Amino acid sequence: MNEVDPTGAVAGWWATDISNIAPGSISLRGNPIGDLLREHSFTEVVWMLVSGTFPTPGQHRLLEAALVASVDHGPQAPSIASARMAATCGVGLNSAVANGINVLGDVHGGAGQQCVELLNEIVEEHEGSGEDLLAVTRSVVQRWQARSRYLPGFGHRFHPVDPRREPILELLREARSTNDIRGLHVDAGLAVESILNEGRTTPVPINVDGVTAMIYGELGVPPELARGLFVLGRSAGILAHAWEQTQQGGRIKGPIPPSILPTYTGPAS
Structure with a gap:
């Protein structure tokens, strides 16, 4: 259990490989948002989101x-x-x-x-x-x-x-x-x-x-x-x-x- 979802009621409701969001942290398919902002274009991020890899x-x-x-x-x-x-x-x-x-x-x-x-x-x-x-x-x-x-x-x-x-x-x-x-x-x-x-x-x-x-x-x-x-x-x-x-x-x-x-x-x- 965690502080955000102490009962575990929400944790099993949605399952996604795309976004991992936690207090103070955002990553998309394992890529920290800061890295995406600095290193990748919108088009590259779109492709990564839908396909799982960068083009x-x-x-x-x-x-x-x-x-x-x-x-x-x-x-x-x-x-x-x-x-x-x-x-x-x-x-x-x-x-x-x-x-x-x-x-x-x-x-x-x-x-x-x-x-x-x-x-x-x-x-x-x-x-x-x-x-x-x-x-x-x-x-x-x-x-x-x-x-x-x-x-x-x-x-x-x-x-x-x-x-x-x-x-x-x-x-x-x-x-x-x-x-x-x-x-x-x-x-x-x-x-x-x-x-x-x-x-x-x-x-x-x-x-x-x-x-x-x-x-x-x-x-x-x-x-x-x-x-x-x-x-x-x-x-x-x-x-x-x-x-x-x-x-x-x-x-x-x-x-x-x-x-x-x-x-x-x-x-x-």
Whole structure:
């Protein structure tokens, strides 16, 4: 027994490998907080918290790139618009941020997780069968397209070519050259892109969800956790926009100007 919990009632309630908190002491996965504050970046600490180990310099750079690529895509993104609208309703900054985060679902915010699942399936089948990567990819793509013609992580409704695509591919190439990653998920993603563009005059390039899925796949991040990391990155943009809106003021600024009314499709009055 100890002075903080003399009966032992609390000690057995929660169990965690992550944080060890005692009077005058904080350590995270065995690392004193003072050492973390002096020696490690936020991105490194995030990785250590979720994985148990610190990333290599190459892995650190990739994870940071994935987080930065996810931070913001303007008020046309539902998560940002939702936070800005909430900020005009008098709910407080924390509620406005939560409002933005809470709309990150399967349709808006889920493509990265889904693309990790797609790339994992290709890599696992390729390694398990030993068949040609392009043939395996074509088979997996056909199965996915039988469910939906749109593949997560490819094409973009706004950008002809996602401006985050090439910088991240360049970082992935560098990481592969230094053996920080194996490159299997990179190859799988590029194979999907190649198949999708066969016979097309208008390309369907891999987008930010696809290239960050390559990163998370190469780092061994489970798909659901990949979405969590995307949410963490997007939270920065949500916070910035919610704060900006509170400074601009305005009351209940909805998704469309008040002079434009939605199309009414109900019965005539």
